[in-house]
Amino acid sequence: MFTPIELANGIYSVGCRDWDIRDFHGYEIREGTSYNAFLVTGEQNILIDTVKSHFKDELLANISRIMDPKKIDAVISNHTEMDHSGSLPGIMHKIGEDKPLYCSKMGAQNLKNHFNRDYNFKVVGSGDTVILGNRTFSFLETRMLHWPDSMFTYLPDEKILFSSDAFGQHYAGDQFFDDDIGDEIMPHARKYYANILLHFSPRVQALLSDVAKMNLDIRMICPDHGVIWRKDPSRILTAYDRWSRQEPVNKALVIFDSMWESTTKMARAVTSGIESEHVGVRLMNTRKCHRSDIMTEILDAGAVAVGSPTLNNGIFPVIADVLTYIKGLRPQNKIAAAFGSYGWSGEAVKIINKEFEEMKWEMADPGVKVLYVPDEDDLNRCFELGATLAKKLKEKLNG
Numbered sequence: 001m002f003t004p005i006e007l008a009n010g011i012y013s014v015g016c017r018d019w020d021i022r023d024f025h026g027y028e029i030r031e032g033t034s035y036n037a038f039l040v041t042g043e044q045n046i047l048i049d050t051v052k053s054h055f056k057d058e059l060l061a062n063i064s065r066i067m068d069p070k071k072i073d074a075v076i077s078n079h080t081e082m083d084h085s086g087s088l089p090g091i092m093h094k095i096g097e098d099k100p101l102y103c104s105k106m107g108a109q110n111l112k113n114h115f116n117r118d119y120n121f122k123v124v125g126s127g128d129t130v131i132l133g134n135r136t137f138s139f140l141e142t143r144m145l146h147w148p149d150s151m152f153t154y155l156p157d158e159k160i161l162f163s164s165d166a167f168g169q170h171y172a173g174d175q176f177f178d179d180d181i182g183d184e185i186m187p188h189a190r191k192y193y194a195n196i197l198l199h200f201s202p203r204v205q206a207l208l209s210d211v212a213k214m215n216l217d218i219r220m221i222c223p224d225h226g227v228i229w230r231k232d233p234s235r236i237l238t239a240y241d242r243w244s245r246q247e248p249v250n251k252a253l254v255i256f257d258s259m260w261e262s263t264t265k266m267a268r269a270v271t272s273g274i275e276s277e278h279v280g281v282r283l284m285n286t287r288k289c290h291r292s293d294i295m296t297e298i299l300d301a302g303a304v305a306v307g308s309p310t311l312n313n314g315i316f317p318v319i320a321d322v323l324t325y326i327k328g329l330r331p332q333n334k335i336a337a338a339f340g341s342y343g344w345s346g347e348a349v350k351i352i353n354k355e356f357e358e359m360k361w362e363m364a365d366p367g368v369k370v371l372y373v374p375d376e377d378d379l380n381r382c383f384e385l386g387a388t389l390a391k392k393l394k395e396k397l398n399g
Contacts, residue, residue, distance in 0.1 A: 003062075003065075004039070004062050004063075004065055004066055005176055007038075007160070007220065007222065007228060007230070008158050008160060008220070009158075010040065010041040010042055011038065011039070011040050011041070011155075011158065011160065012038065012039045012040075012041070012066055013036060013037075013038055013176070013222070013228065014037050014038065014039045014047075014059065014062040014063050014066070015034055015035050015036035015037040015038075015049075015051055015059065015062070015224075016034065016035050016037075016051045016052075016055040016058045016059055016062070017032060017033075017034045017035075017172040018032050018033050018034065018035065018052065018055070018172060019032040019172055020032065021033055024170060026291060026292065026325060027170070027191075027195045027196070027292040028290040028291075028292045028293065029170045031170075031171055031172055031173055031188075032170075032171075032172030033170040033171065033172050033225050033226070034171065034172050034225055034226060035051035035052050035055060035083055035084065035224065035225070036049070036222065036223065036224045036225060036226075036228075037049045037050055037051055037059060037084075037224075038162060038222055039063055039066060039067075039072075040135055040155070041066065041067065042133045042134045042135050043132075043133025043134040043135075044073040044074065044132040044133030044134075044135070045067060045071050045072050045073050045133075046072070046073065046074050046075070046076060046132055046135070046137070047063070047072050047074075047075045047076070047091065048075075048076045048078065048153055048162050049076070049077060049078055049079065049084045049085075049162070049164070049224055050075070050077075050084060050085060050086070050087045050088045050091050051083070051084070051086065051087050052082065052083045052084075052086045052087065053082065053086030053087050053090075054086075055087060056086075056087035056090040056091065059087055059091070060090075060091070060094060069091070069094050069095055070094065070095055070096070072091075072095045072099065073099060073100075073132065073133070074099055074100040074101070074102060074122075074132060075088070075091065075092070075095075075099065075100075075101050075102070076101075076102045076103070076137070076153050076162075077101060077102070077103040077107055077111065078103075078107075078150065078151050078152065078153055078162060078163075078164040078224070079107075079147060079149065079150050079151075079164040079165055079224065080103070080107050080110040080111050080114060080147065080149045081147055081165070082114070083224075084164075084165075084224050085111060085114065088111070088115070089115050089117065092117075092119060097117070097119060097120070098120055099120060100120050100122045101119045101120055101121055101122065102122045102124055102130065102137075102139075103121060103122075103123065103124070103149065103151070104123065104124065104125065104139075104141050104143075104149050104150070104151045105123050105125065106143070106147075106148045106149035107123075107149035107151070108121040108123055109149075110147075110148075110149050124139040124151070125139065125141055126139065126140050126141045126151075127139075127140075129156075135155065135157070136155065136156055136157055137153055137154070137155060138153070138154045138155075138156055139151055139152070139153060139154070140152040140154065140210070140211075140214075142164065142166065142203075142207055143203075144200055144203050145164075145165070145166055145197065145200055145203055145204065145207060146165055146196055146197055146199070146200055150164050150165065150166075151164065152164060152166070154216065154218075158219075158220075159216075159217045159218060159219035159220065160218075160219065160220045160221075160222060161216070161218050161220070161221045161222065161233075162222045163221050163222065163223045163224075164223070164224050165196065165197075165223065165224055165225065166197070166204075166207075166223060166240075167189070167221050167223045167229065167236045167237075167240065168189075168192055168223035168224055168225035168226045169185060169188035169189045169191075169192045169223075169225060169226030169227065170188065170191075170192055170225055170226065171185065171188045171225070171226045171227065175227060176227055176228060177227055177228050177229075177230050177231065178227050178228070178229045178230060178231050178232065178235070178236075179230065179231035179232075180227070181227060185226070185227055186239070188226065189226070189236060189239065190239070190243070190296060190299065191292065191293070191296040192225070192226070193239075193240065193243050193299070194243075194292075194295050194296040194298070194299040194329070195292045195295050195296065195329070197244075198243070198246075198295075198299065198329045198330065198331060199328065199329045199330050201243070201244040201245075201246055201330075201332075202244075204240055204243075204244035205241075205244050205245070208237065208240065208241055208244070211237075218233050218234075218237075219233065220233060221233045221236065221237075243299060243300075246299075246331065246332045246333050247300075247333065248300065248301065248302030248303075248333050248334070248393070248396070248397065249300045249301070249302055249397075250279055250280060250302065250393065250394070250397060251279065251280040251281070251282075251300060251301045251302060251303075252274045252279050252280070252281045252282075252301060252302065252303035252304065252305065252386075252389060252390060252393065253281070253282050253284060253294070253297050253298060253301045253303070253304050253305070254267050254270050254271045254274070254281060254282070254283045254284065254305045254307070254386075255284050255286060255294060255304065255305070255306045255307070255319075255322065256283075256284075256285060256286065256305075256306065256307035256308065256319075256339075257285060257286045257287055257307075257308060257309070257316045257318050257319050258285075258307075258309060258316075258341075259309045259311070259316070260309075260373075262309065262341035262370065262372065262373050262374055263307045263308065263309050263339070263340055263341045264285075265373075265374050265379065266307055266339050266340070266341060266368070266370060266374055266378070266379070266382045267283060267305075267307050267339075267382075268283070269374075269379040269380075269382035269383045269386070270305050270307070270337075270339060270382045270383070270385055270386035270389075271283045271386060272383055272386065273382065273383040273384060273385060273386020273387040273388075273389070273390065274303070274305075274386040274387070274389060274390045275386075276383070276386070276387055276390070277387055277390035277391055277394065278390075279303070279390040279393060279394065281386075282297055282301075284297065286316075286318040286319055286321075286322050287318055291321060291322045291325045291326075292325075294322055294326070295325065295326060295329060295331075298326060298331050298334075299331070301334070302333070302334065302335060302393045302396065302397065303334065303335045303336070303337075303364070303389050303390065303392070303393040304334050304335075304336050304337075304361070305336070305337045305338070305339065305385070305386065305389055306319065306323070306336070306337075306338055306339075306352050306355075307338070307339040307340050308338075308340045308348040308352060309340055309341050309342060309348060310340060310341075310342035310343070310345055310346050310347050310348040311348075313345050313347050314347060314348070314351060315340075315347075315348045315351050315352060316348070319348075319352075323352070323355050326359070327355065327358065327359055330359070331359070332360070334359070334361040334362070335361065335362045335363075335364050335389060335392045335393050335396060336356045336361040336362065336363055336364065336389075337363065337364045337365045337367060337385055337386075337388070337389045338352035338353050338356070338363075338367035338368075339367055339368040339369065339370075339382060339385060340352070340367075340368075340369055340370075341369070341370045341371070341372065341373075341374065342369060342370070342371060342372075343371075343372060346369050346371070348369070349366075349367040349368070349369045352367070353366070353367060362392075364385075364388050364389045364392040365385055365388050365389070367385070368381050368382055368385050
């Protein structure tokens, strides 16, 4: 059972932790996650977001430790994805379905479609301000961060931003604030951005610009997953600015899989070639490294080499899975190269190069393919492929 935490005078975190979840839409979660919800008490009592459906009773129990849930006067839904709205019907039934439900225009449409209920929707948009009792609530639509209904809620008097899925992390540890966990939270935040929000990086840049123009004084950021940023909210804002710019660093990845170790030998030679040019490199076997961890490393990598054997006139299934996942998140500003072994057809390199073209990655070389087992000359070609990739990256960085 989660113990409600008072974030500021009369403002509580009342959400739930999901210790058991390990997969979130293909994103591997090793330490579970949290579904954060927030209760703002005063002359009127407002619930901001709810939780996944099977945590409804726990949410109600958490609220009950502060007040009778029936005394909630209104609900704000920042995001209609089911991990934040799944228990909404149960909450509305408990508090009264005639109570106001504040959300964006798309939020009202989505909630109605999700639950086949025509609640007492109060549609708000960017710049709208609502006074509920002794509290002022302001709203900022954040369309496609990462759903079309998404929005932020801001308490100007308390300077608290409720940021929905932005600035979060899939983390369910026993620390609840950034100053409790310290630097250990940043890898979780980085993985979260790489696997959920990277696709929307141009919109993140636009959002950060809008926030700067609004001159919001943000003393605390409360996302719907993970820890609360209370010590230094600017830290996660600065990180989002950096990640959303997708500026490459002096780092390469070699992503590969193999049937009979021929492509493995090639991958190691490519890696050695990259290292020879003093570029940092990570070798990632797709059957040993989860796609979401590979995606996290791609976030700031400047160069990517992908190797696959040819199987049934195509690429290896796990490589296809990883490339599909990467392509959907649209990482930009990469230099790439392909390699692979084959027995009698050899289409893998051509297919991988086509994936690079569709992602608009710059190809450093047409690639290297080897019949059966690579000999010394073949491995030298792989070494040179890695060196060429690294040189191209350094030229780009020194531009």
